[in-house]
Amino acid sequence: MLYERFHTRTIAHISGLTVLMPIFNMLFLLFIMSNIAVPGTSSFIGELLLLLGIFKTNIFACVIGCTGMVLGGCYSLFLYNRLAYGIPTSNLFYGKTLNKLDISYREVFILSSLALGNLSLGLFPFFYTEYINTCCVELIISCCR
Secondary structure, three states: OOOHHOOOHHHHOOHHHHHOOHHHHHHHHHHHHHHHOOOOOHHHHHHHHHHHHHHHHHHHHHHHHHHHHHHHHHHHHHHHHHHHOOOOOOOOOOOHHHHHHHHOOHHHHHHHHHHHHHHHHHOOHHHHHHHHHHHHHHHHHHHHH
């Protein structure tokens, strides 16, 4: 979405999205929090179950996985800090009105649907994991016959 508006992927050229695109910034923060596996998001449940399974098998692999998660979280927060805060100094913003920069109704619908799905998986994981467990058990039983 940012590339579509500014035609660049360089982080240094885009800053100050809190002022220019407040709705996008709010949804972007939610997805960043999901990316770093904050409790209440789908990534937290997925990474927790994954690391618990890896820990039972190989503790060293679990430590390496945790290290990768921490480094990924640090980069995500660095990215959000660089994009959201600061003064928009680039000439990419000149000549564009603020209401053209922020997201459209179509993008709000798409991103809010993804956000609701993300939060529903994070807040009610047992509904999904119980269904997946039932399907996996039936598949294992049918394969073993």
